[in-house]
Amino acid sequence: MLWPFVFAAFAAAPQFTDIAADSRIAxxxxxxxxxxxxxFPQPLCGGVAVLDFDNDGxxxxxxxxxxxxPDLKKTAGFQHALLRNKGDGQFEDVTAKAGLTGESLxxxxxxxxxDFDNDGFTDLFVANAGPNTLYRNKGDGTFEDISAAAxxxxxxxxxxxxxxxxxxxxxxxxxxxxxxxxxxxxxxxRRCVREDNVNFYCHPxxxxxxxxxLYRNMGGGKFTDVTEAAxxxxxxxxxxxxxxxxMNGDNWPDIFIANDTEPNFLFxxxxxxxxxxxxxxxxxxxxxxxxxxxxxxxxxxxxxxxGQPDIFYxxxxxxxxxxxxxxxxxxxxTSLTTGLAVLSTxxxxxxxxxxxxxxxxxxxxxxxxxxxxxxxxxxxxxxxLFENQAGKRFVDVSSQAGPxxxxxxxxxxxxxxxxxxxxxxxxVVTSIGRKPAILRNSGTPxxxxxxxxxxxxxxxxxxxxxxxKVTTASGRALYDQxxxxxxxxxxxxxxMHFGLGAEERAASVEVRWPSGAVSRMEAxxxxxxxxxxxxxxx
Amino acid sequence: xxxxxxxxxxTPGPALLNNAGNHYLxxxxxxxxxxxxxRLLRVSPSHPNAQLQLARIAMAGEDFDRAERLLAKLxxxxxxxxxxxxxxxxxxxxxxxxxxxxxxxxxxxxLRPDDxxxxxxxxxxxxxxGDYPRAVFLLARARARNPKHAGIALALARAAEDAGFxxxxxxxxxxxxxxxxxxxxxxxxxxxxxxxxxxxxxQGARDLQAYVKRFPNDALGHFxxxxxxxxxxxxxxxxxxxxxxxxxxxxxxxxxxxxxLLHRSGRSEEALAPLRAALQFEPGNVRALDxxxxxxxxxxxxxxxxxPLRQAMAGAPNDPDVLLHLGxxxxxxxxxxxxxxxxxxYQKLRPSRQRDxxxxxxxxxxATMDPAERRAREMERFTAMSQARxxxxxxxxxxxxxxxxxxxxxxxxxxxRALGGSQEExxxxxxxxxLRRLQASGQIQ
Numbered sequence: 007m008l009w010p011f012v013f014a015a016f017a018a019a020p021q022f023t024d025i026a027a028d029s030r031i032a033x034x035x036x037x038x039x040x041x042x043x044x045x046f047p048q049p050l051c052g053g054v055a056v057l058d059f060d061n062d063g064x065x066x067x068x069x070x071x072x073x074x075x076p077d078l079k080k081t082a083g084f085q086h087a088l089l090r091n092k093g094d095g096q097f098e099d100v101t102a103k104a105g106l107t108g109e110s111l112x113x114x115x116x117x118x119x120x121d122f123d124n125d126g127f128t129d130l131f132v133a134n135a136g137p138n139t140l141y142r143n144k145g146d147g148t149f150e151d152i153s154a155a156a157x158x159x160x161x162x163x164x165x166x167x168x169x170x171x172x173x174x175x176x177x178x179x180x181x182x183x184x185x186x187x188x189x190x191x192x193x194x195x196r197r198c199v200r201e202d203n204v205n206f207y208c209h210p211x212x213x214x215x216x217x218x219x220l221y222r223n224m225g226g227g228k229f230t231d232v233t234e235a236a237x238x239x240x241x242x243x244x245x246x247x248x249x250x251x252x253m254n255g256d257n258w259p260d261i262f263i264a265n266d267t268e269p270n271f272l273f274x275x276x277x278x279x280x281x282x283x284x285x286x287x288x289x290x291x292x293x294x295x296x297x298x299x300x301x302x303x304x305x306x307x308x309x310x311x312x313g314q315p316d317i318f319y320x321x322x323x324x325x326x327x328x329x330x331x332x333x334x335x336x337x338x339x340t341s342l343t344t345g346l347a348v349l350s351t352x353x354x355x356x357x358x359x360x361x362x363x364x365x366x367x368x369x370x371x372x373x374x375x376x377x378x379x380x381x382x383x384x385x386x387x388x389x390x391l392f393e394n395q396a397g398k399r400f401v402d403v404s405s406q407a408g409p410x411x412x413x414x415x416x417x418x419x420x421x422x423x424x425x426x427x428x429x430x431x432x433x434v435v436t437s438i439g440r441k442p443a444i445l446r447n448s449g450t451p452x453x454x455x456x457x458x459x460x461x462x463x464x465x466x467x468x469x470x471x472x473x474x475k476v477t478t479a480s481g482r483a484l485y486d487q488x489x490x491x492x493x494x495x496x497x498x499x500x501x502m503h504f505g506l507g508a509e510e511r512a513a514s515v516e517v518r519w520p521s522g523a524v525s526r527m528e529a530x531x532x533x534x535x536x537x538x539x540x541x542x543x544x
Numbered sequence: 545x546x547x548x549x550x551x552x553x554x555t556p557g558p559a560l561l562n563n564a565g566n567h568y569l570x571x572x573x574x575x576x577x578x579x580x581x582x583r584l585l586r587v588s589p590s591h592p593n594a595q596l597q598l599a600r601i602a603m604a605g606e607d608f609d610r611a612e613r614l615l616a617k618l619x620x621x622x623x624x625x626x627x628x629x630x631x632x633x634x635x636x637x638x639x640x641x642x643x644x645x646x647x648x649x650x651x652x653x654x655l656r657p658d659d660x661x662x663x664x665x666x667x668x669x670x671x672x673x674g675d676y677p678r679a680v681f682l683l684a685r686a687r688a689r690n691p692k693h694a695g696i697a698l699a700l701a702r703a704a705e706d707a708g709f710x711x712x713x714x715x716x717x718x719x720x721x722x723x724x725x726x727x728x729x730x731x732x733x734x735x736x737x738x739x740x741x742x743x744x745x746x747q748g749a750r751d752l753q754a755y756v757k758r759f760p761n762d763a764l765g766h767f768x769x770x771x772x773x774x775x776x777x778x779x780x781x782x783x784x785x786x787x788x789x790x791x792x793x794x795x796x797x798x799x800x801x802x803x804x805l806l807h808r809s810g811r812s813e814e815a816l817a818p819l820r821a822a823l824q825f826e827p828g829n830v831r832a833l834d835x836x837x838x839x840x841x842x843x844x845x846x847x848x849x850x851x852p853l854r855q856a857m858a859g860a861p862n863d864p865d866v867l868l869h870l871g872x873x874x875x876x877x878x879x880x881x882x883x884x885x886x887x888x889x890y891q892k893l894r895p896s897r898q899r900d901x902x903x904x905x906x907x908x909x910x911a912t913m914d915p916a917e918r919r920a921r922e923m924e925r926f927t928a929m930s931q932a933r934x935x936x937x938x939x940x941x942x943x944x945x946x947x948x949x950x951x952x953x954x955x956x957x958x959x960x961r962a963l964g965g966s967q968e969e970x971x972x973x974x975x976x977x978x979l980r981r982l983q984a985s986g987q988i989q
Contacts, residue, residue, distance in 0.1 A: 197934070198934060209936070211936070212934065214965065286887050286891065287875065287880070287884060287887060289872055289876075292868070294872075296868045324775065335878065336875050338876070339842070342809075342810060342842060343807075343810055343812050343842050343843070344810065345810035347808050348810065399810065
């Protein structure tokens with residue numbers, strides 16, 4: 007049985023091919039920059055969500071977009087886009103038919119996709135410079151904007167960046183946490199000009215930090231703002247990416263929010279409807295020099311396969327991307343020992359995520375890159391793929407991953423999913439001023455996977471918060487927790503994907519549902535997506 | 545001969561002892577003078593000339609502690625004596641008592657604000673105590689009065705570099721090198737300062753590469769080059785750090801830098817050796833102890849990390865980095881109750897990462913102007929800068945203070961009110977304090 011391992015070791019690395027050009031995609035990420043005057047939110051543009059909006063088994067794509075400045079109008083060219091996956095490698099623009107052009111929304115940022123009302127159809131939350139938006143999926147291919155009655159209000163002028171769905175009180179209804187950046191209006195935008203009269207994007211310190219917000223799902227399409235009651239209101243930050251996971255193994259989902267130039271927050275769920283901010287105590291507020299960085303995208307997954315979700319964020323050029331290994335009670339900053347410091351220093355990263363691109367069972371790190379501004383010589387950057395070597399080190403494999411990884415631009419949002427159901431994780435990434443890239447993963451022969459599509463019954467229907475452990479035939483254990491909130495401005499697949507390397511059999515899978523129920527499946531067939539439903543109450 | 549005969553009397557009086565002591569000093573016989581002044585002090589313990597001359601003799605013999613003791617007594621009795629204060633400052637500085645030296649020299653400067661010697665000595669004492677901005681201010685003024693003095697020019701350049709006024713440091717080294725063109729070490733240090741500026745990295749790196757070719761056995765040259773290129777070329781920097789510590793293993797700063805960069809490059813196990821070497825030569829080096837703790841933490845050895853971090857804490861109980869890392873080491877061992885207070889203290893002391901508003905070149909020029917001229921120039925400069933960078937609340941605060949000092953309250957107060965809501969660490973508090981002071985003095989309601 008040695009040969010599969012040998013084969014895997016010498017197999018060519020997976021290649022990513024951009025297939026966007028095969029479809030008629032009108033969408034271009036447009037942040038409204040006119041070439042002269044710069045407005046503060048413009049670098050934050052181009053969210054992407056992966057969702058199967060029509061439940062046809064093929065994952066579709068939704069993109070958010072910017073607006074004109076200073077009037078924040080979504081005129082032609084600034085509209086959102088919903089692309090239906092036709093299953094043949096092409097996507098069909100069904101935005102208008104679905105009612106998702108977003109023309110009344112102004113400038114939009116992040117998107118979070120989940121079935122908040124447990125009706126079996128994935129809904130969309132869109133974070134905006136103005137009021138945020140909740141689109142309910144009506145199940146007939148169209149969406150309705152129910153924001154007005156949903157109770158997702160926020161203080162005037164608050165610039166929201168991203169939303170993340172979680173069931174923080176395990177009542178079976180998905181709640182929503184929103185990262186906010188500051189108070190900003192186009193009229194009050196600060197103008198920053200160099201001595202040579204060139205505009206530049208003002209430093210984050212120009213604007214005040216604000217609290218992030220937590221909304222409790224009351225059912226019936228209604229939410230209540232529980233920010234203060236839940237203990238999130240006192241912590242002011244400049245929120246970017248959100249990662250959700252049970253960080254301390256107490257069966258309650260915790261919230262990590264990456265803050266730009268402010269300490270990062272780790273809101274630890276106390277299980278009584280409240281949270282305690284413990285970023286400093288648990289070692290994720292700062293890097294190991296005690297510095298804040300421009301933290302951007304975030305993800306929480308198990309990169310070293312020890313059963314505990316670790317935390318990652320990326321940040322700007324000349325900083326170090328943050329990798330924090332979960333020790334159970336605290337986190338250890340491992341950016342240096344894993345080699346990530348040297349690899350990441352040249353890049354300004356935005357969206358990012360742990361993604362096992364080569365199905366070897368170790369989660370690699372993808373990052374969508376490009377500087378904040380367009381003023382540096384190296385402002386336009388290529389995306390990066392850092393391969394995880396047995397949970398110990400990362401190496402840069404970008405140059406071997408296909409032409410996309412040589413293309414320079416201002417990439418922003420990204421999402422991960424197996425778009426063509428071939429068992430390999432694909433990547434979708436937006437780039438300011440360009441059409442998105444839809445990167446199909448070629449895979450590598452001889453590497454295997456097993457995936458699970460979970461459906462909650464007592465838990466929330468999407469099973470967000472479920473914890474899955476796969477044990478391979480050789481006894482190797484792989485772990486993940488279900489949260490589509492990955493990276494920056496974006497929302498990834500809810501299908502839980504496990505690369506198995508060259509192993510052709512899995513011994514078992516165990517699912518711990520948010521309700522506390524446990525399911526176990528022996529010897530799940532590999533190279534398949536298994537649908538698992540939460541068992542009914544005993 | 546006259547004094548010898550007179551002193552042969554059984555009980556020479558104070559006047560005789562004093563005159564004879566002075567005579568021997570003038571004749572270049574300090575040992576005889578010392579004996580006489582010592583006798584004089586036994587007769588008249590507070591005799592000012594005896595104290596002064598004994599102090600001078602002690603300084604000439606490099607017994608700075610004794611000189612300082614004598615001068616401190618004298619200064620206590622004669623607090624307005626400029627010469628005494630200046631000498632006391634010199635003596636204390638050379639004895640390594642930096643804060644006493646600064647106190648004496650600042651007192652001397654209050655008596656004679658424009659005295660070049662006092663400015664120079666006070667500048668050196670400020671630099672020695674780590675107050676580099678004050679050192680730059682004083683040394684720049686001293687240099688303006690004595691532009692051909694190479695020692696002052698070099699001290700100014702070093703103080704400017706240590707203060708982080710890198711642009712100024714480059715210019716100050718240039719002025720020094722005009723006086724001492726063959727000082728290769730200063731040229732090396734100028735290249736390092738230039739390399740650390742935002743715009744001069746490439747030039748600085750080129751100059752240092754040329755320097756290490758010419759002086760391959762100068763450990764400081766390799767260290768300087770590594771400091772300039774580590775971010776863009778970490779492998780090159782590692783090679784030069786390795787060479788620096790090979791050439792001079794006792795260069796603790798280079799050993800610490802080598803350990804730090806090895807760790808940053810993911811070679812944490814290897815980082816321990818240079819850090820141990822640094823501690824072998826400087827067992828109390830806080831930076832080496834702290835970095836040793838950081839590396840051991842990263843290697844998942846928190847219990848071992850605690851040892852050097854405790855030692856670092858003993859040497860620098862308010863060092864934010866040490867507080868953070870010791871707190872982490874304890875938390876990682878599950879000793880939350882012990883660790884949390886260190887983290888809390890760290891939060892209180894965490895140094896602001898804000899940019900220093902005065903790091904641009906121009907500090908030295910400003911220091912040499914009279915106060916009114918300086919304020920006008922600063923207002924002009926900061927007004928332009930704050931308009932160009934409205935995102936920088938530190939600049940705004942500085943400008944508001946300048947306006948207040950210039951009597952332009954109507955412009956300053958709205959700025960201070962706006963800054964009261966700033967998120968910048970410390971700025972809001974400082975702006976609020978300015979407003980409170982204005983309210984207390986009835987200048988605003």
